Amino acid sequence: MSLQKISDRKKLELKLPQMPWFVQQFIDYKLPDLSPSTLLEYVRDYESFFGWLRAEGLSQADTNAGVTLLELETLHMDSVTSYRLYLTTRTEDTNSKITVSRKLSALRSLFHYLSQIAEDENFYPLLKRNVMAKVEIKRIHKPKDTAAKLKGKILEEDELLEFVGYILEGYGRDVEGNKQAHYAFMLNRERDACIASLILNSGLRVSEIVNLNVDDLDLGNKLLYVYRKGQNDETFKTPVYFREQAKDELQQYLSLRHSRYNTPKKEKALFVAKPNGSPESKRMTKRAIQVMIIKYAKRFGKPYLTVHKLRHSFATDYYLQNDIYKTKEQLGHASTETTEVYAHLTDKTMSEAIERRLES
Structure with missing residues (x-):
């Protein structure tokens, strides 16, 4: 394993306990297919999103680990639009279009897993409604433009x-x-x-x-x-x-x-x-x-x-x-x-x- 992967896996292991249980389950599911570096970026993106949810009063959790599936399930499309605006207009650490696209893609992957792949004990999807499925992510990198x-x-x-x-x-x-x-x-x-x-x-x-x-x-x-x-x-x-x-x-x-x-x-x-x-x-x-x-x-x-x-x-x-x-x-x-x-x-x-x- 490369030095970077070893370092990122250690960071990932430190951050995962601070995530909701269903995020930990998602990361375990993705671990065989994605590198620790990619999964670490996913977790950082989820940290940002959950922190924003709590700051906006869209989650009652005291910590990111306390964010619930019901809170994600009942998100309105307006809230997702507001989060995208937050990423592009905040005064500190403003994100480029590429970064915003990546952060939204990470959320789409999580919501897709929860609504289409993961199941509860009764074989029902963990997430009954997937608001992120409505989010269109435009391709940023075009070879000709690059x-x-x-x-x-x-x-x-x-x-x-x-x-x-x-x-x-x-x-x-x-x-x-x-x-x-x-x-x-x-x-x-x-x-x-x-x-x-x-x-x-x-x-x-x-x-x-x-x-x-x-x-x-x-x-x-x-x-x-x-x-x-x-x-x-x-x-x-x-x-x-x-x-x-x-x-x-x-x-x-x-x-x-x-x-x-x-x-x-x-x-x-x-x-x-x-x-x-x-x-x-x-x-x-x-x-x-x-x-x-x-x-x-x-x-x-x-x-x-x-x-x-x-x-x-x-x-x-x-x-x-x-x-x-x-x-x-x-x-x-x-x-x-x-x-x-x-x-x-x-x-x-x-x-x-x-x-x-x-x-x-």
């Missing part, structure tokens, strides 16, 4: 190689006058270039990079074994190929991983960092990698570039040479619908290819 937002904000063609080269050499020249920044650069440049190169040559997510262990790497076959997002089989790691271009950076980094970072033998993490004042290194965090990429991106002249946009950069480049199904598998997408983004991103390239064919 592609439009990404255009001009990812690396294209030769830029993929240029960015890795910049991390290895160019950044050092740019910060030569800053002793502290230059020292940190010299210490970490091989590791940082290796991380960027690996994402740009495999399309791994940052969470997958963080969870990589040394034993997950098969250099000879250009393979990595990773826990993929949404995969609940905790005994299985998915084999993911990386391009030859990443091999040199991996070999260079591995040759100094122990000596430069004083990495203890017990540390299994592939990518490590040595905190200030610490005698030994430990696994790099997701946040550290995100900050690191942004630092280089700004100096490179791509201020919008992030770790996730490195993944988009790889995917766009990969899609140009492969079909949508291979791209889906390489990226670990649940469906080709998500992968359609890259079809839209490459529209210009495809249209240019058609024109060249016509001219010839």
Whole structure:
């Protein structure tokens, strides 16, 4: 199990006793199919909803755990509309349309389970009336719109190689006058270039990079074994190929991983960092990698570039040479619908290819 899943499962176990019994039953029902991370988000969404019900006087419970099925069963559609308005208009922590859609979807899942699947001792549904069935949740993510937002904000063609080269050499020249920044650069440049190169040559997510262990790497076959997002089989790691271009950076980094970072033998993490004042290194965090990429991106002249946009950069480049199904598998997408983004991103390239064919 990945480090994130282990952490989220512990958080889930702590939060569940604060939920009504029927929510605990729903989470148990979903546990074999959904990751602890997804279920933790569900519970957080229910915390928000039950807290709002109590604040509005729609539940007489003193705590969230005391909210009853009858109180959910007798909710009016006006109340659901009011909750949606609350999510979108509250002054603090205003939610985006995507977040609101996700929170309502979580509620729909719970209400569907209670009204269509769960039964009482007399074989009747736990919830006799499902107000959430009336709620229409519009699709927010459209591949074409997502592609439009990404255009001009990812690396294209030769830029993929240029960015890795910049991390290895160019950044050092740019910060030569800053002793502290230059020292940190010299210490970490091989590791940082290796991380960027690996994402740009495999399309791994940052969470997958963080969870990589040394034993997950098969250099000879250009393979990595990773826990993929949404995969609940905790005994299985998915084999993911990386391009030859990443091999040199991996070999260079591995040759100094122990000596430069004083990495203890017990540390299994592939990518490590040595905190200030610490005698030994430990696994790099997701946040550290995100900050690191942004630092280089700004100096490179791509201020919008992030770790996730490195993944988009790889995917766009990969899609140009492969079909949508291979791209889906390489990226670990649940469906080709998500992968359609890259079809839209490459529209210009495809249209240019058609024109060249016509001219010839």
